[in-house]
Amino acid sequence: MTMQARNLQPIRQQPWDWATKNEYEEVTLREQPYIHGHYRNKYYKPDYDIYDPRYTRVRVRDWEAFRDPKKLWYQTYVMTRKKMADEVEALFERAGKLAIYERVDPAWRKFSLAFYTPLRHYEYAGAVQLQHVVRYAMGCPIEQAATYTAFDKQGRAQWLSTWALEFAGGEGLQALQHARQLWLEDESYDKLRSYMEHVLVTDDWVEVLVALHLAIEPILDRLAYEQLNAISIEHGDPVLAELALICSEQVQWQENWTASLFQLIATDPTTSRWDYLKSLGYEDWPGDYRWGRTLSNPKSTPEETLTNQEIMSQWASKWISRAIQAVTPLQSLLDRHGISCAVEPVMERAMASYILPTLEKCGIDVKISV
Amino acid sequence: MAKLNVSTRYKALTRDLMWDPKDVNIKEIYPLIEAEGIHIRDPKRWEDPFRMTFNQYVKIQSEKEHLHHAIRGAFEANHGHARIVDSRWFEGVKAFAVAVQPAEYAAHRLMAYIGRNIPIEAIRFATFNQAVDELRHAQIEIKHYAHMSRYYDGLHAYSKTNENLWFNTVPKSFFDDALTSGPFEALIAISFSFEYVFTNILFLPFASSAAAVGDEHFASVGKSVQSDESRHMALGMAALKMLLEEDDRNIPIVQRWLDKWFWRCYRVFAVISTLVDYYPRIRAISWKKAFEMYVEDQVLNGLFKDLFKYGIRPPRHFEDSMKEKEHYSHATMRILDHYKHANYFRGFRLQPDDYDWLSREYPNTFERYYAPFFRKMDDHVMAVASPGLPAVCAVCQIPCEYPNPDRPQESWTQYVEYNGKTHMLCSPGCRDIFLAEPEKYMQWWWPAESYLSGEFGSSLEDMFEYFGFTPEEANEHYSSRDYHRWIRYREELGLDKRFETV
Amino acid sequence: MATSQQQYVGVDLDKNGGAVTDAVVEAIQQDNPGVELVDFNIYVKVKAPQRMIIRRQLVEDILGRNWDLQELHMVMASYFGFIEEWDEEKLVIRWSADES
Ligand SMILES: [Fe+2]
Numbered sequence: 001m002t003m004q005a006r007n008l009q010p011i012r013q014q015p016w017d018w019a020t021k022n023e024y025e026e027v028t029l030r031e032q033p034y035i036h037g038h039y040r041n042k043y044y045k046p047d048y049d050i051y052d053p054r055y056t057r058v059r060v061r062d063w064e065a066f067r068d069p070k071k072l073w074y075q076t077y078v079m080t081r082k083k084m085a086d087e088v089e090a091l092f093e094r095a096g097k098l099a100i101y102e103r104v105d106p107a108w109r110k111f112s113l114a115f116y117t118p119l120r121h122y123e124y125a126g127a128v129q130l131q132h133v134v135r136y137a138m139g140c141p142i143e144q145a146a147t148y149t150a151f152d153k154q155g156r157a158q159w160l161s162t163w164a165l166e167f168a169g170g171e172g173l174q175a176l177q178h179a180r181q182l183w184l185e186d187e188s189y190d191k192l193r194s195y196m197e198h199v200l201v202t203d204d205w206v207e208v209l210v211a212l213h214l215a216i217e218p219i220l221d222r223l224a225y226e227q228l229n230a231i232s233i234e235h236g237d238p239v240l241a242e243l244a245l246i247c248s249e250q251v252q253w254q255e256n257w258t259a260s261l262f263q264l265i266a267t268d269p270t271t272s273r274w275d276y277l278k279s280l281g282y283e284d285w286p287g288d289y290r291w292g293r294t295l296s297n298p299k300s301t302p303e304e305t306l307t308n309q310e311i312m313s314q315w316a317s318k319w320i321s322r323a324i325q326a327v328t329p330l331q332s333l334l335d336r337h338g339i340s341c342a343v344e345p346v347m348e349r350a351m352a353s354y355i356l357p358t359l360e361k362c363g364i365d366v367k368i369s370v
Numbered sequence: 371m372a373k374l375n376v377s378t379r380y381k382a383l384t385r386d387l388m389w390d391p392k393d394v395n396i397k398e399i400y401p402l403i404e405a406e407g408i409h410i411r412d413p414k415r416w417e418d419p420f421r422m423t424f425n426q427y428v429k430i431q432s433e434k435e436h437l438h439h440a441i442r443g444a445f446e447a448n449h450g451h452a453r454i455v456d457s458r459w460f461e462g463v464k465a466f467a468v469a470v471q472p473a474e475y476a477a478h479r480l481m482a483y484i485g486r487n488i489p490i491e492a493i494r495f496a497t498f499n500q501a502v503d504e505l506r507h508a509q510i511e512i513k514h515y516a517h518m519s520r521y522y523d524g525l526h527a528y529s530k531t532n533e534n535l536w537f538n539t540v541p542k543s544f545f546d547d548a549l550t551s552g553p554f555e556a557l558i559a560i561s562f563s564f565e566y567v568f569t570n571i572l573f574l575p576f577a578s579s580a581a582a583v584g585d586e587h588f589a590s591v592g593k594s595v596q597s598d599e600s601r602h603m604a605l606g607m608a609a610l611k612m613l614l615e616e617d618d619r620n621i622p623i624v625q626r627w628l629d630k631w632f633w634r635c636y637r638v639f640a641v642i643s644t645l646v647d648y649y650p651r652i653r654a655i656s657w658k659k660a661f662e663m664y665v666e667d668q669v670l671n672g673l674f675k676d677l678f679k680y681g682i683r684p685p686r687h688f689e690d691s692m693k694e695k696e697h698y699s700h701a702t703m704r705i706l707d708h709y710k711h712a713n714y715f716r717g718f719r720l721q722p723d724d725y726d727w728l729s730r731e732y733p734n735t736f737e738r739y740y741a742p743f744f745r746k747m748d749d750h751v752m753a754v755a756s757p758g759l760p761a762v763c764a765v766c767q768i769p770c771e772y773p774n775p776d777r778p779q780e781s782w783t784q785y786v787e788y789n790g791k792t793h794m795l796c797s798p799g800c801r802d803i804f805l806a807e808p809e810k811y812m813q814w815w816w817p818a819e820s821y822l823s824g825e826f827g828s829s830l831e832d833m834f835e836y837f838g839f840t841p842e843e844a845n846e847h848y849s850s851r852d853y854h855r856w857i858r859y860r861e862e863l864g865l866d867k868r869f870e871t872v
Numbered sequence: 873m874a875t876s877q878q879q880y881v882g883v884d885l886d887k888n889g890g891a892v893t894d895a896v897v898e899a900i901q902q903d904n905p906g907v908e909l910v911d912f913n914i915y916v917k918v919k920a921p922q923r924m925i926i927r928r929q930l931v932e933d934i935l936g937r938n939w940d941l942q943e944l945h946m947v948m949a950s951y952f953g954f955i956e957e958w959d960e961e962k963l964v965i966r967w968s969a970d971e972s
């Protein structure tokens with residue numbers, strides 16, 4: 001009945017005046033408006049526009065140029081996460097039916113509850129501060145990836161909670177309570193908790209991404225979701241190892257997209273934070289008529305004197321050093337429970353296999369002081 | 371293990387995840403928490419009735435996505451756009467595209483802002499979900515317009531249009547207003563006033579009309595988006611109740627926000643009234659009836675009776691909106707027709723069946739006050755064009771051309787002196803909003819002043835360049851190239867015209 | 873203002889929900905007094921004075937298959953009233969104006 005349909009000639013091949021290569025780009029590019037925001041913030045940074053390049057110190061020629069390597073948009077995001085959710089639920093169901101939890105080595109049982117359950121706070125704090133990134137980042141391509149990353153973190157916080165509830169059997173709620181106490185009071189968590197608190201008060205949204213994805217996560221997530229997998233199986237616990245595998249799939253994606261963002265920023269030689277307006281087709285735009293009249297002129301804010309690489313190098317040095325200090329004390333938790341796993345080589349491997357190569361691609365030097 | 375019930379389990383998964391910081395000051399984490407004068411004592415009592423977890427969310431939502439995108443795929447493959455009953459519907463869809471879609475996106479960023487800044491975990495989880503939902507809505511809608519843009523005018527530079535066109539300042543200024551408010555005000559503005567009081571009227575009638583005119587894809591867009599709204603409404607209701615119950619000092623503040631945002635929402639829906647009453651050639655319902663059903667019955671006679679016990683009264687200009695219901699869509703359509711030569715969605719010549727329907731549904735107002743205007747346009751489509759730039763309301767940004775519903779021959783426009791300048795407002799509702807926060811509203815981006823200042827160059831062509839469309843994409847539908855394209859598409863598909871058009 | 877009118881609570885259901893929508897409507901009618909239906913093209917509005925309950929078991933009995941209350945998310949386009957309870961077994965929507 002619709003045989004001739006393909007004969008209809010469209011009036012344009014591309015839906016938009018800006019080029020798009022695929023569905024992801026069609027629904028992602030130019031989503032955020034860049035000019036003519038009506039009002040300035042009433043309370044937070046009252047001289048700033050709703051979408052303002054001054055929310056970060058780094059400058060980028062074209063904020064729309066970032067691409068998520070996985071090209072996730074809403075549809076592909078929920079479809080892939082639905083599969084993970086099904087896997088996680090099936091995993092817990094099988095574990096219950098096969099009574100796997102009862103056969104887990106007692107030392108590992110104690111350790112894993114004490115180690116993985118408090119991480120729900122770590123994941124959640126990351127999700128909270130990513131909402132800050134979602135609000136203030138420039139452009140949909142970047143903040144969209146941050147949105148899904150935040151949602152993943154929230155998901156992992158819930159998966160860890162569910163796991164603890166199941167694993168601890170009738171004492172599930174107490175297990176969560178106890179883990180919270182460890183997170184707040186145990187010395188092995190002191191630095192990690194403090195690290196996340198400092199992330200929560202970090203204002204520059206690019207710095208938040210550096211603190212999370214170039215420092216603490218590459219180290220801690222490798223320990224939690226990779227390094228301990230084999231040890232978990234050795235102690236008769238395949239459930240946690242499988243859960244960690246699913247988590248690490250999310251973690252790898254968050255590392256990949258942030259690494260390409262860091263590279264995009266670090267290799268951009270732009271010196272004016274206003275250059276991106278040209279990439280949007282506003283090269284002849286003289287600026288908003290209100291600037292200097294009813295609104296303060298944002299262009300009178302002095303430009304940064306450091307390069308993006310220098311700024312990122314400061315951030316990376318600061319946060320990587322702190323991340324190492326935050327993860328090191330977890331060794332005492334492992335030792336206390338008689339789990340033989342050395343944290344330091346894990347950190348070294350994280351540095352060698354991910355952090356340093358990423359920094360190198362960015363052309364960034366760091367000074368790590370521990 | 372002993373199975374926990376839904377509520378205990380939900381709490382275990384979503385509560386007590388944050389902690390009081392030990393090494394930084396909590397006020398540094400939540401710098402806005404005291405800014406608005408809201409007092410919170412024991413927010414733990416508050417519950418999100420939907421209790422949606424991550425796993426449930428991605429499972430339910432992926433099923434919705436699956437259903438919707440299957441309908442979209444079929445519609446695109448079969449050229450559903452050529453099969454609807456009358457192509458002028460697409461002008462309404464275009465309006466929806468550039469007015470509502472950017473609003474969805476703004477709501478996405480806004481919900482992240484609220485969730486980040488309000489330290490109440492249950493609210494936060496619901497706002498996180500909604501932040502992701504709103505991105506969904508923006509993208510589902512975009513997919514429809516991306517397809518349409520391949521066959522019709524007006525949408526190919528929608529972001530630029532959204533940034534620079536006078537019409538788009540209406541929805542844009544609305545969300546910009548919320549985005550620049552404190553987090554609690556933003557919560558009441560969007561979760562309560564917008565979602566609970568008004569979204570029904572946005573998606574239910576328009577999706578029904580879409581189905582009636584045969585736009586299966588848009589009907590599915592409306593329905594699929596609306597299926598998330600119940601959750602957003604529940605958040606708004608619970609948030610409102612929580613603020614009212616937490617501390618008596620919150621009540622007058624909340625009342626002020628309800629007064630402001632009721633009228634702000636109502637005015638941003640002006641164009642929606644034309645999408646209900648004018649653009650669909652087959653209508654599901656009139657604006658007047660939809661307003662009575664969703665706003666008067668469900669909100670005034672339902673909700674506000676319940677809020678009475680807190681000392682909350684109906685929003686200040688509620689009665690004005692009731693009085694205006696027999697005028698709203700006609701007066702707004704008249705405004706759109708005045709400026710249709712500079713807009714990306716077109717007006718259209720009313721057809722005999724339109725006159726019949728409008729007279730029947732609006733026996734007290736249409737023939738008497740509005741039909742003569744539209745008949746004048748029937749003779750010559752540009753007869754009613756206003757020369758020059760519209761003088762728009764400093765709050766809602768709609769051209770100040772609304773009649774006073776008590777004396778429809780007179781204008782409702784209000785004038786206010788502030789800071790050595792006269793400001794024009796479209797109605798007493800907008801005037802009171804201006805007066806409550808003049809330092810905010812005097813910041814507004816005024817398109818006319820911007821165009822005159824030379825921000826967009828010196829010629830009309832320069833200006834259209836910034837608008838993101840050409841004059842050929844504007845004006846009247848039945849004499850436009852889009853109409854002729856649509857006829858040609860139908861001929862190629864072997865379809866006959868169903869409606870006579872004069 | 874017509875404040876003397878009856879306060880209604882209710883739900884708007886997607887008519888494309890097929891057997892599920894039909895079963896939910898029927899369950900509401902069986903469990904609640906004074907139910908009114910308003911047909912609205914692709915939606916049906918189901919309203920009841922003051923309070924409405926939807927019970928999983930009854931929907932399941934009418935539907936003749938297992939039914940989870942979470943499935944309501946797929947067909948419930950909108951609602952009005954306060955959601956007072958929503959657990960595995962029931963959904964209760966009500967106004968509470970006359971309590972005080
Ligand atoms: Fe939405």
Ligand SMILES: [Fe+2]
Pocket residue numbers: 637763764765766767768795796797800
């Ligand atoms: Fe106004």
